[in-house]
Amino acid sequence: RHGAGTAFAARGTSVSGARRVGRNPRxxxxxxxxxCDLDALSISVESLSRSFGQDLALDGVSxxxxxxxxxxxxxxxxxxxxxxxxxxAGLESPDTGRIFLHGDFVFGDRVNxxxxxx
Numbered sequence: 010r011h012g013a014g015t016a017f018a019a020r021g022t023s024v025s026g027a028r029r030v031g032r033n034p035r036x037x038x039x040x041x042x043x044x045c046d047l048d049a050l051s052i053s054v055e056s057l058s059r060s061f062g063q064d065l066a067l068d069g070v071s072x073x074x075x076x077x078x079x080x081x082x083x084x085x086x087x088x089x090x091x092x093x094x095x096x097x098a099g100l101e102s103p104d105t106g107r108i109f110l111h112g113d114f115v116f117g118d119r120v121n122x123x124x125x126x127x
Contacts (some may be wrong), residue, residue: 040106050074051075052072052080052108054106057093057108058070058105058106066102067092069106070106096108099121099122102121103116103117
């Protein structure tokens with residue numbers, strides 16, 4: 010079990026300001042300890058939907074990740090995880106729903122902040 014501020018990096022990648030605290034020799038994944046401000050981060054998604062033509066990628070997804078919490082989204086290939094993350098980041102726009110980051114309204118009701126402002 011790893012504590013707050015622990016990051017994982019594949020071989021050949023780096024995390025700024027991190028120090029190595031372990032390594033899995035079988036897959037080359039390094040366990041890094043980095044200082045991060047989890048108190049500043051919260052995510053709230055309300056009724057998020059996204060379709061690509063006739064294919065519905067997300068249908069009314071809602072969840073809240075409170076401050077100071079680690080949260081994982083898992084699922085099978087093609088189930089919409091990458092789409093969800095792209096929507097939260099602002100790389101794509103949802104068809105419906107609302108997104109709040111750090112308590113700020115970033116998507117919905119004629120608001121769609123670009124990625125660099127999120």
